[in-house]
Amino acid sequence: MPFKEIKLNDGRIIPQIGFGTGSVNKSKPPSEVHDNVLTAIDVGFDHIDTAQVYGNELQVGEALKETGLSRSEIWVTTKWSGVAATRPAQAIKQSLDKLGLSYVDLYLIHSPRLVRPNVLQGWEEMQDVHKAGLAKSIGVSNFLISDLQELESAAITPAVNQILLHPYVYAATKPLLDYCAQKGIKIEAYSPLVPLTAYPGGPVDKPVYAIAERLGVAPEQVLLAWIKSKGAVILTTSSKKERLERYQGVADIDLTEEDVEAIEAAGAKGPGFARFRKYVKPLALGLAVQAAVYAFHKYLVY
Ligand SMILES: NC(=O)C1=CN([C@@H]2O[C@H](COP(=O)(O)OP(=O)(O)OC[C@H]3O[C@@H](n4cnc5c(N)ncnc54)[C@H](O)[C@@H]3O)[C@@H](O)[C@H]2O)C=CC1
Numbered sequence: 434m435p436f437k438e439i440k441l442n443d444g445r446i447i448p449q450i451g452f453g454t455g456s457v458n459k460s461k462p463p464s465e466v467h468d469n470v471l472t473a474i475d476v477g478f479d480h481i482d483t484a485q486v487y488g489n490e491l492q493v494g495e496a497l498k499e500t501g502l503s504r505s506e507i508w509v510t511t512k513w514s515g516v517a518a519t520r521p522a523q524a525i526k527q528s529l530d531k532l533g534l535s536y537v538d539l540y541l542i543h544s545p546r547l548v549r550p551n552v553l554q555g556w557e558e559m560q561d562v563h564k565a566g567l568a569k570s571i572g573v574s575n576f577l578i579s580d581l582q583e584l585e586s587a588a589i590t591p592a593v594n595q596i597l598l599h600p601y602v603y604a605a606t607k608p609l610l611d612y613c614a615q616k617g618i619k620i621e622a623y624s625p626l627v628p629l630t631a632y633p634g635g636p637v638d639k640p641v642y643a644i645a646e647r648l649g650v651a652p653e654q655v656l657l658a659w660i661k662s663k664g665a666v667i668l669t670t671s672s673k674k675e676r677l678e679r680y681q682g683v684a685d686i687d688l689t690e691e692d693v694e695a696i697e698a699a700g701a702k703g704p705g706f707a708r709f710r711k712y713v714k715p716l717a718l719g720l721a722v723q724a725a726v727y728a729f730h731k732y733l734v735y
C-alpha cells in the first residue's frame with residue numbers, strides 16, 4: 434500500500450516519506466551520498482531532501498541522472514542555507530546547476546537565523562524564486578511561531594515548515610504544530626528516530642517496543658508510523674538497504690489512537706529520566722547528545 438498523499442497549500446502533492454541526505458554517512462565523503470541516493474531510489478524513495486550547506490547537491494544530481502527517472506517521477510527539495518552570504522536568487526541557480534535540474538520541487542529557507550532581522554524580505558526573495566519557476570513550492574525550516582507570524586502579510590504562505598519532530602519534543606512543539614495546521618502549513622519531520630538514536634533506554638522505548646512486538650514490526654517503524662499519524666512528511670535516512678526497506682514498509686503500518694497516546698504520554702516524561710537507575714548511563718550519553726543537538730538547534734533557530 435502506498436503512503437498517503439499529502440496535499441500542500443499550493444495544490445501540489447508531496448510524497449509522504451523523503452530520503453534525507455543531510456545526515457547519511459555524515460563522517461564519510463559526499464561521494465558516498467551518490468550511492469546512498471541510488472539505493473534509496475532503488476527501494477522506492479521518490480523524494481530526496483538536500484541543502485546548499487550539505488555540500489552534496491552535485492552527488493545527488495549525478496545519482497538522479499543515473500536513475501533515468503523522468504523529472505516528474507522524483508521530488509527534490511533543497512534549501513537556501515545562506516552559504517557565503519548568497520541570496521535566494523543566486524543560491525537557487527547554484528543549487529540547480531549542481532543538481533542538474535531546471536527546477537526544484539521545494540525550496541526552503543533552512544533557518545530563520547539566515548533572514549533575521551528581515552525575515553519578510555528573505556521570504557519575498559523566496560517568492561521571486563517561485564515566480565521565476567525555479568521552485569514549484571516554497572517553504573521554511575526551523576521556524577518558530579514568531580518567525581512564521583512575520584510572514585503573515587506575504588503573498589504566499591509557506592507550503593511547509595521542516596522541523597525537528599519526535600515524541601520527546603512533541604509536547605513542546607504542539608503549539609507550533611497547531612499554528613501550522615491552522616495556517617495550512619504542512620509539517621516535514623526531521624530526526625524522527627531520535628528516541629532510538631540519541632536516547633536508547635528512555636521512557637518512549639517501552640510503548641514503542643511493545644507496539645513493535647504486537648504488530649511484528651521494527652521499533653523504528655513504530656516511530657515513523659507515529660509521525661505518519663500526525664499527517665506530517667517523514668524525513669529519515671540510512672545507508673543500509675534493509676533499513677530503507679523497513680522505512681518504506683511504514684506505508685502499511687497504522688497505529689491505533691491508544692498507541693499514539695501511549696507514545697506521547699511516554700514522550701512527555703523524557704528525556705529527563707535520571708530517576709531510573711538503569712537509565713543513568715544512557716542519561717549521561719543522552720545529555721551529551723542533547724547538549725550537542727541543542728547547540729546545533731540553537732545555532733539554526735536562534
Ligand atoms: N532542516 C534541518 O535543519 C534539518 C534537516 N534534516 C533532514 O532530515 C533528514 C533525516 O534526519 P536524521 O536526523 O538523519 O533522521 P532520523 O532520526 O531518521 O535518523 C536516521 C539515523 O537513524 C539510524 N537508525 C535507524 N534505525 C535505527 C535503530 N533501530 N537504532 C539506532 N539507529 C537507527 C539510521 O541508520 C540513521 O543514521 C536529514 O538527512 C536531513 O535531510 C535533518 C536535521 C536538520
Ligand SMILES: O=CCc1c[nH]c2ccccc12
Nearest residue numbers: 454455456484486487488543
Ligand atoms: O539540516 C540540518 C543538519 C545538517 C546536516 N549537515 C549540516 C551541515 C551544516 C549545517 C547543518 C547541517
